[in-house]
Amino acid sequence: EPEVTQTPSHQVTQMGQEVILRCVPISNHLYFYWYRQILGQKVEFLVSFYNNEISEKSEIFDDQFSVERPDGSNFTLKIRSTKLEDSAMYFCASSESFDTPGSPLHFGNGTRLTVT
Amino acid sequence: DAKTTQPPSMDCAEGRAANLPCNHSTISGNEYVYWYRQIHSQGPQYIIHGLKNNETNEMASLIITEDRKSSTLILPHATLRDTAVYYCIAPTSGTYKYIFGTGTRLKVLA
Numbered sequence: 001e002p003e004v005t006q007t008p009s010h011q012v013t014q015m016g017q018e019v020i021l022r023c024v025p026i027s028n029h030l031y032f033y034w035y036r037q038i039l040g041q042k043v044e045f046l047v048s049f050y051n052n053e054i055s056e057k058s059e060i061f062d063d064q065f066s067v068e069r070p071d072g073s074n075f076t077l078k079i080r081s082t083k084l085e086d087s088a089m090y091f092c093a094s095s096e097s098f099d100t101p102g103s104p105l106h107f108g109n110g111t112r113l114t115v116t
Numbered sequence: 117d118a119k120t121t122q123p124p125s126m127d128c129a130e131g132r133a134a135n136l137p138c139n140h141s142t143i144s145g146n147e148y149v150y151w152y153r154q155i156h157s158q159g160p161q162y163i164i165h166g167l168k169n170n171e172t173n174e175m176a177s178l179i180i181t182e183d184r185k186s187s188t189l190i191l192p193h194a195t196l197r198d199t200a201v202y203y204c205i206a207p208t209s210g211t212y213k214y215i216f217g218t219g220t221r222l223k224v225l226a
Contacts, residue, residue, distance in 0.1 A: 004159075031212060043160060043203075048212035055212050091159045102148040102167060105214065107159035 002026045004108035006092050012114045013082055021077045021111045023092030032075045033093040033105060034067065036060070043091070049075065082115045089113075120204045125221040128198075134191040136220050138204030141185040146209045149180060151189045153200040154219070160203065163189065194224045 005024045013019050025032050034046040048055040049067050066078045075094075079086055089112050093105040121139040128134040140149060148167050152160040164171055164178045166187070171178045177190040191198055203219040 033212065035214075035216075037157070039157075042218060043154070043214075043216035045213040045215065050212075058213070089157055093159075102150075102165050104150055104162045104165050105160075106162055107152075109159045110157070112157075 004092055004094055004106055006090075006108035006111050008111060009109070010112045010114070012116065015084060015115055016081050019079050019082055019113065021079075021090050021092075021113070023075045023077075023108060024073050025075055025092065025094030026096075026106055027073070029094035029096050029106075031055075031095040031097070031103075032067075032069070033095075034077045035091045035093065035107070036088040037091065037110075038085075038088045046077075046090075079113075082113075084115050087113055087115045120206055120217055122202070122204055122217065122220045124218065125223070127223050127225055128191075128194045130196060130224050130226050131193055134189075134194040134198065134222055134224070136189040136191075136202050136204075136222065137186065138189070139186045140204065140206045143184055143206050144209060145184075147206050149178070149184075149187050150205045150207070150214070151176070151178065152203045152205065153198075153222075154203070155197075155200040160216070161200075163202075194222075196224050196226060198222065199224045 007022045032049045037043045047057040047061045064080045089110040091110045093107045095105045096103040150165040151163040154160045166178045180187045201219040205214045
């Protein structure tokens with residue numbers, strides 16, 4: 001069964017550094033998402049992306065964050081200057097089509113980001 | 117998103133059916149109900165979704181009440197590997213985001 005893959009599984013970075021988290025969505029999917037989960041807390045929506053544009057974003061997704069689909073297969077989340085509070089699991093997700101009624105999101109297994 | 121309410125935790129004996137309830141009394145007529153689970157800190161795993169009719173797949177069954185204000189996820193023969201946090205989500209139609217609550221922590225007991 002096709003799946004969303006994320007790399008790396010664990011990323012350690014120093015405060016103030018830039019990080020790029022990478023995702024390969026399911027190949028025929030058109031909608032892409034990033035969520036995060038701080039340890040012990042809820043899974044939180046960050047951003048959705050379609051047709052090379054951000055569709056929706058949350059308050060968390062400030063100017064320090066950006067997303068990109070640099071080629072036909074990858075979807076990336078960049079954090080420009082990491083803070084301690086950015087430490088979390090970051091999950092990428094994709095869905096087939098908004099036109100497919102009820103098309104569910106499929107999540108990757110996440111990248112654990114640790115900011116020291 | 118339609119507000120969903122789930123019990124914080126449930127236990128189920130291995131081999132028995134696990135019935136996980138969810139209330140979504142403010143759901144609109146065209147909003148789907150989705151169920152996901154999260155095992156440890158893995159990514160949320162899609163289980164099943166439905167609109168009005170009951171649904172069944174290889175993982176579970178979803179029973180939606182006629183008024184659509186509540187639903188029940190049924191794992192017919194729970195195993196130890198079904199121990200997880202189960203989330204019921206009813207995203208607002210036309211939005212792309214899911215709002216995850218705290219879910220139900222299901223513990224399957226040997």
